[in-house]
Amino acid sequence: MITLVPIAAVAASDIEHLLDLAFGTDRHGRTAYRLREGVDALPDLSLAALENGELVGSIQCWPIQLTETDGDPAPLILVGPVAVEPGRQRAGIGRMLMDAALARADAADSAPMMLIGDASYYERFFDFSSRHTRGWAVPGPVERDRLLARLRPGQVVPRQGVLGPRIAALVPGGD
Ligand SMILES: CC(C)(COP(=O)(O)OP(=O)(O)OC[C@H]1O[C@@H](n2cnc3c(N)ncnc32)[C@H](O)[C@@H]1OP(=O)(O)O)[C@@H](O)C(=O)NCCC(=O)NCCS
Numbered sequence: 001m002i003t004l005v006p007i008a009a010v011a012a013s014d015i016e017h018l019l020d021l022a023f024g025t026d027r028h029g030r031t032a033y034r035l036r037e038g039v040d041a042l043p044d045l046s047l048a049a050l051e052n053g054e055l056v057g058s059i060q061c062w063p064i065q066l067t068e069t070d071g072d073p074a075p076l077i078l079v080g081p082v083a084v085e086p087g088r089q090r091a092g093i094g095r096m097l098m099d100a101a102l103a104r105a106d107a108a109d110s111a112p113m114m115l116i117g118d119a120s121y122y123e124r125f126f127d128f129s130s131r132h133t134r135g136w137a138v139p140g141p142v143e144r145d146r147l148l149a150r151l152r153p154g155q156v157v158p159r160q161g162v163l164g165p166r167i168a169a170l171v172p173g174g175d
Pocket of ligand 1: 022023082083084085088089090091092093094095096116117118120121
């Protein structure tokens, strides 16, 4: 049976090991890491999946922003990495982690969520789409069809802007 716990309940070194297994040890150069440089993960939206007490998956979310050309920052939440231990992939654990984080974000009426990932997974199951992000500038290389955002009904995001960390974010839930 899988249980979800706050990520802080698991040793940081165990999470790092899981991420190395899922993404490789060269993962730190990825553009997503630059988006959240200098900020802490949002504790309410960052979870670990345990199976019989063993770590099998994790999700982290981060406060970032899209700075418009006039300088106004629009808050966003960066989702990821989402990782499942290679031997336990495709058993629903990734979806469980995503569903839990999205449900918590929705319940807290959080800022819109974005990520860099496979549309064939994140659009298919979680309603993320690259159509919201076409005018966004990113501090690093990115495949545009992997730059995805998810808006709840009524939410809007600026069409243009530059993505970066939201250094001053202090409020739990990311708003
Ligand atoms: C991507 C990841 C988080 C998904 O979690 P998971 O627990 O393995 O997947 P789930 O059980 O939730 O979902 C399974 C479904 O998603 C599909 N799926 C899984 N990973 C996918 C991917 N990268 N792209 C497209 N579809 C994917 C499976 O085919 C399956 O579909 P089906 O039900 O029609 O057979 C996990 O596989 C992982 O950590 N992978 C390594 C990191 C990685 O490659 N990430 C790429 C995305 S950024």
